Amino acid sequence: MFRNYLSLKLLSIALMALMTTACSGDKDTKESDLKQVSTGNPKLDKLKLPDGFRAEHLYSPSENKQGSWVSMTFDSKGRMIASDQYGSLYRLELPPVGDTTKPKVEKLIIGNQPDTIVSMGYAQGLLYAFNSLFVMVNSWGTAGDENKEFDKLSGLYRLEDTDGNDQFDKITLMKQLNGDGEHGPHSIKLSPDGKSLYIVAGNYTNVPEMDAYRLPRNWQEDNIFPLIKDPRGHANDRMAPGGWIAKVDPVTNRWELISAGFRNTYDIAFDDRGELFAYDSDMEWDFGMPWYRPTRILHVTSGSEFGWRTGNSVWSPTYPDNLPAILNIGQGSPTSLEYGRKSHFPEVYQKSLFAFDWSFGIIYAISIKPNGATYNAKGEEFVSGSPLPLTDGVFSPDGSLYFLTGGRRLDSDLYRISYTDAKNKPADNTVVAELNEDTRLRRSLEQYHGKPQPGAVEAAWPNLKHKDRSIRYAARIAIEHQPISEWQQRALNETDAQTVIESMIALARQGKKDTKTAVLEALTRIDYSKLSEQQQVDLLRAFELVFARMGKPEGKIKEEVVKYLNPHYPAQTNTVNRSLSKVLVYIEAPGAVEKTLALLEKAKDDASEKTVSNSSDLILRNPQYGLDIAGMLAKVPPAQQTYLATVLSTAKTGWTPELYEKYFAWFKKAFGYKGGMSYIGFINKARESALASVPKNKFEHYNKLSGGDLVTQSGNELATLVLPKGPGRDWSVEEAKAVIDSGLINRNFENGKNMFAAVLCQSCHAMRGEGGTIGPDLTQLGTRFSTDDMLEHIIDPNKEVSDQYASTVYTLKDGSSVLGRQTNENKSTFFISQNPFAPDVIREIPKKDVVSVKIARSSIMMPGLINRLNPEELKDLLAFLMAGGNKESPVYTKNNQTAQRK
Numbered sequence: 001m002f003r004n005y006l007s008l009k010l011l012s013i014a015l016m017a018l019m020t021t022a023c024s025g026d027k028d029t030k031e032s033d034l035k036q037v038s039t040g041n042p043k044l045d046k047l048k049l050p051d052g053f054r055a056e057h058l059y060s061p062s063e064n065k066q067g068s069w070v071s072m073t074f075d076s077k078g079r080m081i082a083s084d085q086y087g088s089l090y091r092l093e094l095p096p097v098g099d100t101t102k103p104k105v106e107k108l109i110i111g112n113q114p115d116t117i118v119s120m121g122y123a124q125g126l127l128y129a130f131n132s133l134f135v136m137v138n139s140w141g142t143a144g145d146e147n148k149e150f151d152k153l154s155g156l157y158r159l160e161d162t163d164g165n166d167q168f169d170k171i172t173l174m175k176q177l178n179g180d181g182e183h184g185p186h187s188i189k190l191s192p193d194g195k196s197l198y199i200v201a202g203n204y205t206n207v208p209e210m211d212a213y214r215l216p217r218n219w220q221e222d223n224i225f226p227l228i229k230d231p232r233g234h235a236n237d238r239m240a241p242g243g244w245i246a247k248v249d250p251v252t253n254r255w256e257l258i259s260a261g262f263r264n265t266y267d268i269a270f271d272d273r274g275e276l277f278a279y280d281s282d283m284e285w286d287f288g289m290p291w292y293r294p295t296r297i298l299h300v301t302s303g304s305e306f307g308w309r310t311g312n313s314v315w316s317p318t319y320p321d322n323l324p325a326i327l328n329i330g331q332g333s334p335t336s337l338e339y340g341r342k343s344h345f346p347e348v349y350q351k352s353l354f355a356f357d358w359s360f361g362i363i364y365a366i367s368i369k370p371n372g373a374t375y376n377a378k379g380e381e382f383v384s385g386s387p388l389p390l391t392d393g394v395f396s397p398d399g400s401l402y403f404l405t406g407g408r409r410l411d412s413d414l415y416r417i418s419y420t421d422a423k424n425k426p427a428d429n430t431v432v433a434e435l436n437e438d439t440r441l442r443r444s445l446e447q448y449h450g451k452p453q454p455g456a457v458e459a460a461w462p463n464l465k466h467k468d469r470s471i472r473y474a475a476r477i478a479i480e481h482q483p484i485s486e487w488q489q490r491a492l493n494e495t496d497a498q499t500v501i502e503s504m505i506a507l508a509r510q511g512k513k514d515t516k517t518a519v520l521e522a523l524t525r526i527d528y529s530k531l532s533e534q535q536q537v538d539l540l541r542a543f544e545l546v547f548a549r550m551g552k553p554e555g556k557i558k559e560e561v562v563k564y565l566n567p568h569y570p571a572q573t574n575t576v577n578r579s580l581s582k583v584l585v586y587i588e589a590p591g592a593v594e595k596t597l598a599l600l601e602k603a604k605d606d607a608s609e610k611t612v613s614n615s616s617d618l619i620l621r622n623p624q625y626g627l628d629i630a631g632m633l634a635k636v637p638p639a640q641q642t643y644l645a646t647v648l649s650t651a652k653t654g655w656t657p658e659l660y661e662k663y664f665a666w667f668k669k670a671f672g673y674k675g676g677m678s679y680i681g682f683i684n685k686a687r688e689s690a691l692a693s694v695p696k697n698k699f700e701h702y703n704k705l706s707g708g709d710l711v712t713q714s715g716n717e718l719a720t721l722v723l724p725k726g727p728g729r730d731w732s733v734e735e736a737k738a739v740i741d742s743g744l745i746n747r748n749f750e751n752g753k754n755m756f757a758a759v760l761c762q763s764c765h766a767m768r769g770e771g772g773t774i775g776p777d778l779t780q781l782g783t784r785f786s787t788d789d790m791l792e793h794i795i796d797p798n799k800e801v802s803d804q805y806a807s808t809v810y811t812l813k814d815g816s817s818v819l820g821r822q823t824n825e826n827k828s829t830f831f832i833s834q835n836p837f838a839p840d841v842i843r844e845i846p847k848k849d850v851v852s853v854k855i856a857r858s859s860i861m862m863p864g865l866i867n868r869l870n871p872e873e874l875k876d877l878l879a880f881l882m883a884g885g886n887k888e889s890p891v892y893t894k895n896n897q898t899a900q901r902k
Contacts, residue, residue, distance in 0.1 A: 043413060046385040048809060048817050048854075052346075052420055055383075058094065059103050059414040061406070062730050066090060066105070068406035069414070070335075070391040071187075073126040073133075078397050081108070081133060082414075083123035085391075085407055089135075097400060097418045110159065110168050119151065120159065120171065124266075127188040127197065130250050133159040133168060134197060138184040154180045156188070156199060156248070174253055179205025183235075183243070187267040187336075192274040192432070196247050200278065202264035203235060203242040203308060210246065212256040214303040214449040216480050218509065219260065221309055222321070222548050224586045226650040226689060229311035231681025232285060242308035245278070245300060256450070261306035261315075261322060267337040267392075268300065269353055271368060272433040275375075276300040279334040279355045280308075280325075287331070287632045288675025289682060290578075290643040293317070294611050295332045296325035297355060297366055299374050301470060302446035303477040312646065312682065318575060320538040321505055321545070323473060327366060327377035330613035331629060332357035336393040336403070340365075344399030345419050354382065354393060358407060360621040361388025364612060373442040373470040379612035380815040383417060386621045386807075409728050409867030442471050448478035456482050461490070465498040476502050480510050492518055497526045501538045508545035516550040517557045524564040533573060540565075540579035544586075552587060562589045570599050574606055574640050581647045593654030596644050597663055603640040616834045616843065617818055634841075637673035641666070642683070649686040652693045660694060660702060668707035684711050722754035728868040736791045739871045744787075744879045744891045752880030755873050759865045767885035782882035790881060794866055808832070810845055811852045818845060 039045055043057045061069050067084030074080055080092040093104040110120045125136030135157045155176040159168040177185045183202030191198060219241040221227075229236045243262030246255050264281040271277065278298045286292040291314045298306055307315030307322035317324035336356040340349045353366040365382035368375045383403075389410050393403035399418075406412030435443070445463060448456035456478050463475035479487055488511060491503035504519050511519070523542055531539060543561070547553070553561050566589050569580040577599060584592040615629050645666055667687045671680065687706050694702050729735070756762050762771040765778045781790070810818045810830065820832030823842065830845040830853075866874060883889030 043415075046388065047415075048381070048384045048811055049417070050382060050815060053383075054418055054420050056097070056416045056418075057413060058402075058416055059092070059105065061090070061412040061414070062410075064105070065730070066107075066412075068391075068409050068412040068730065069404045070407050071123050071126045071136075072392050072394055072402065072404060073128045074394065074396055075128040075133070076131070080396075080402065081126055081128065082404065083121050083126060083135075085124070086122060086409070088119070088121040089123065089126075092414075094396075094416075097398065097416065103414075108168065110171060120157070120168075122152065124185065125187040125199065127190060129190050129194075129197070131160070132250075134188050134250075135159060136185050136188050136199060138186070139180050154178070154185055154205075156185070156197075158250070174248070174250075175208060175255065177201065177205055177208060183264045186265070189268050189270065191247070192270050196249055198245060198247055198258070198268060198276070200245045200262075200265050200268050201243055202266070203238050203262065204264075205243070207241065207244050207257065207260065208255070210255040210257050212254075212450050214256065214258050214446075214477075215241070215260050215305055216303075216477070216509070217257070219305075220549065221313055222545055223309060223313040223315065224544050224548050225313060225582055226646055226686070227311060227313055228646070228682055228685045228689075230283075230285065231678050231685055234283075234285065234678075235310050238310055240309060241305070243280075245276070258302060259300045259304040259306070261304075261308050262298075263308040264334075265298075266335050267356075269337045269339045271339050271353070272341050272351070273370070273435060273439070274432060275439075277337065277339075277353055277368075279329075279337040279353075280306065281334050282331060283314075283676075284331060285676040285678040286682075287629065288637040288639070288673065288679050290639040290646075292676075293328075294609075295329040295334050295357070297327040297329065297353065297377055297379075298323070299326050299470075301374075301442065301474065303449045303474070316575075316578070318534070318537050319541045320469070320472070320502070321476075321509075321541065323470065326368070326375045327379055328609060328611045329355065329357070329364060329379060330611035331359070331615060331618055332362070332613070333359040335391050335407075338393050338395060338401070340395065342395040342399065343401060343419075345401075349382075353377075354401065355379075356390040356393055356403065358389050358391065360613070360618045361385045361390060362613070362621075363390065363393070363403070370436055370439065372436075372468040373438040373474075374468075381613075381817055382815075384621075384817055386819065409730055411730075438468050438471060441466075442468075442474045445471065445474040445478050449474075449481055452482050457487050457490075461487070461499070464502040465496055472498075472502055476506050479503070480506050484510055488515070492522055494522070497531060498535065498538075500526055501535065501542050504542045505538075505545055508542065508549050511550075513550045516546060516553070519546055519550070520553060520557050520561055524560055528564070528568055533576060536568075536571070536576050537579055540576070540583055543583050544579070547583070547586060558587060561587065565589070566591065569595055574603070578640075578643055578647075581644055585647050585651050588651075588653050591654070593648060593651050594659060596648055597659055600641050600644040600648070600666065601662065603638065603644060605639050617816075621819055631674040632676065632679075635672070635674045637670065637675050637679065642670065645670070646682075646686045649689040650693075651690075655693075657698075660698070661705070663690070664702045664706035668705065668710070671707045671710050680711075722751075722758060724755065724758055724868040724870070724873050726868055726870050726873075728866075728870060731795055731866055731869075731874070733792055733795050736795060736866075736874060737788060739874055740787045740791065740878055742875075744875060744882060746893065747879035747891050748876050749880070749883075749887045749892050751873065752876035752878075752883075753885070755869060755877040756880050756885075759869065759877065761877075767880075770885075778881065779884040782884050787878050787882065790878065807855075809854045810850050811854070812845075812849050813851055814849075818843070 041057060044055055047055050049055055061067060067087040069082045070085040072080055072082040080094060082090050089108040091106050091108055095101040120135060122137050122139050123135045124138040127134045137152050137154055137157055139152060139154045153176055156174040158172040158174055160170040161168050162170050179185055179201060181204055183204035185201045185205055187200050189198045221240055241260035243265050244260040245258045245268060247258050248255055262280050265278040268276060268278045278300050280296055280298055282293060282295045291312045293314060305322045315322050335358045338354045340352045340354060343350055349365060353368060355364040355366055361384055362381055363383040364379045367378045389405050389407055391404045391407045393401060395401055401417040403415050445460055448460060460475040460478040463471050466472050491507055494500045494503055500522055504523055507515060507519050565584060569584055571577050571580055581596045585596060615633060618629055648663060670683045691699060691702060765771055768779050807819050808822050820834040822830055822832050824831040828847055831842050833842055879891040883891050
């Protein structure tokens with residue numbers, strides 16, 4: 001955490017020094033070679049912008065004691081309304097572009113009489129429409145919070161000005177929502193026709209009772225893969241369907257479920273064809289696991305499902321009963337999503353989505369182009385900075401892009417991005433882009449989503465075999481909404497392979513269990529050898545859904561399924577082998593265990609899936625998530641082997657002593673790889689599940705063989721992170737010093753150690769031999785420096801950042817940027833190190849591809865990391881630092897004097 005706390009005093013042990021000494025080569029960088037333009041304002045100098053754009057820093061809510069802002073909208077008078085994540089609403093009158101006048105800011109008072117004033121805020125979504133302000137309250141953190149006046153529960157609220165005095169005086173709760181926290185209720189957007197609201201909620205928000213459902217509401221987990229819930233407890237009680245999107249009529253308050261299966265989509269956006277998009281989050285603790293999915297841009301169609309499930313049960317994007325991403329971004333924490341139609345930017349950006357990543361401080365411009373019934377997409381880095389914890393963005397009536405930073409009580413700022421040659425006017429909102437034939441067909445099928453309708457089966461059935469996946473999906477959902485008596489027999493009599501697969505998926509989801517045999521017989525009539533690879537995956541998914549929803553096959557039909565599938569295993573591709581192994585091991589097919597173990601021993605991973613951001617480029621942008629990426633890239637786990645090993649973890653038949661020996665030996669090797677925070681836990685849970693089936697007299701042998709002794713060692717033991725109780729605050733140096741001045745007497749050692757981990761110190765730094773190794777050891781910190789020194793550099797890590805130890809930003813011709821520590825250069829190439837865990841891995845950047853080179857003036861350590869701590873927790877942390885992790889230190893005795901300040 002303290003990566004730059006003494007950048008000038010302890011250069012020899014700084015992180016960047018560590019990286020430098022680990023790499024060979026003479027650096028010969030001349031200052032004249034660096035093309036930099038400094039404004040003198042570090043909040044602006046850290047930004048990387050495309051050519052022709054300018055940035056303005058307009059306001060700092062945190063500097064004005066107004067919290068950390070996370071949402072905003074513009075009202076009908078062109079004023080901005082914003083919300084503190086844990087506080088009130090504010091209204092701003094903003095100066096024109098280029099005007100340095102400070103914004104006029106007022107805290108909104110809700111109510112028209114002093115005795116009727118009520119609180120409103122804690123909003124993660126704001127929208128001004130229908131002469132009202134719609135507020136999506138996410139009330140996480142209110143219990144015990146210092147803001148005692150806030151008493152609203154999570155939900156969608158409507159604020160109105162009924163007496164015309166330019167103040168909201170009426171609050172209407174449209175629907176209370178059961179969900180809160182960072183995966184609770186989120187954003188609100190106006191529909192393209194201006195008649196409805198669309199809202200999005202994360203996977204910790206229960207789907208409320210709705211008036212209509214475009215996605216059939218009989219959702220289930222639908223996975224026979226051996227379930228392992230997150231070993232660290234995340235989302236263990238969150239089951240299908242995950243996050244969701246709903247359409248709301250503001251007049252009648254009618255709610256309709258549009259889509260589900262998201263992990264934690266924070267925001268949504270419509271393009272100029274009226275199509276909906278979402279930016280869904282990843283699960284960073286799953287780095288390196290075969291079920292990990294990066295953050296991604298999703299085209300959200302009627303009745304769509306995107307396959308989030310708890311733990312390792314996340315659906316593969318290849319499955320036909322969910323839809324894939326149109327673009328994989330990479331690691332990150334998605335926040336805002338905007339469409340550029342209302343901008344005065346060049347035309348290419350007016351037809352782009354702008355996706356905000358909080359973790360790594362990047363706004364991506366996503367160019368989208370219709371392709372069949374969906375889209376192709378291409379991403380580029382539009383704006384970036386480090387640190388730049390982006391929370392929300394919106395295009396204003398003047399065509400500029402405004403964005404906020406903050407969240408989690410971090411320092412909050414308001415920026416404006418404008419195009420310097422703003423000849424382009426914001427697009428006319430009355431003009432709608434023309435739809436292609438495939439999109440018109442998909443939409444015609446979507447009219448049958450939600451309820452039984454005459455003609456639906458006849459319209460949809462021929463399109464179950466359409467070449468376009470999105471059309472096939474829309475057709476199947478239309479079928480599932482119709483009475484099963486209208487189409488069950490037709491499905492069982494069908495002969496076209498693709499139509500059989502799709503209709504059997506529909507029957508598995510909507511039919512009765514007594515049709516199981518008939519469904520399996522229909523699937524086994526398909527000529528497997530004539531199927532494409534994707535059709536094989538679709539077929540195997542149909543088998544899986546039948547088993548998951550209707551039960552395992554038994555007797556004669558089981559023999560038929562085994563006879564049908566077994567000859568095709570193993571297959572030629574990793575994707576098909578995953579599906580075959582899962583299905584055949586589940587039904588205990590003869591030879592399935594032996595075949596799967598043989599595959600596991602020689603399995604090689606496919607080439608990494610292309611993402612907009614390379615993982616190595618993200619490491620130095622954020623000390624929290626970057627360290628996980630760095631560790632994984634240094635020793636990447638074998639994904640295909642991990643998948644097959646997990647499949648085998650619940651197999652109870654088909655084993656021999658020789659097979660067990662090979663299988664359990666694999667686990668010991670697996671413990672040597674590095675993944676996300678839950679990697680070791682997932683591997684160990686699979687290992688424990690497998691050990692439950694071995695002969696009792698062999699348990700100790702296989703336990704040791706599989707690395708059971710390693711799991712108890714501190715380096716691999718699953719630690720339960722103790723989170724701060726709070727309530728936190730936006731700690732200033734003065735406030736923190738005042739707390740510490742009251743004395744570090746009789747402090748709580750264990751709580752100090754826990755806070756050392758909770759605020760991420762332990763991720764980078766060791767204390768008495770425990771913790772990270774990429775930053776300086778802090779054991780002797782308290783013998784050299786005062787609490788004042790510590791607090792100043794914790795709270796303001798940008799105070800001292802030496803050029804000699806700062807990172808460098810290389811802006812490339814393709815619009816991307818690379819952040820790293822330059823170790824050497826020659827006439828044609830820059831040589832940089834990006835991974836502290838593998839400093840000898842050098843990336844070469846051709847100089848011909850570089851537009852500019854700039855020293856990163858901001859610390860890569862994010863400010864405000866102690867803002868979750870209450871005063872007592874802060875004292876315990878500082879005492880732990882002063883004591884150097886020594887429990888016998890005087891700070892843990894009652895007769896200790898007040899900590900000395902130097």
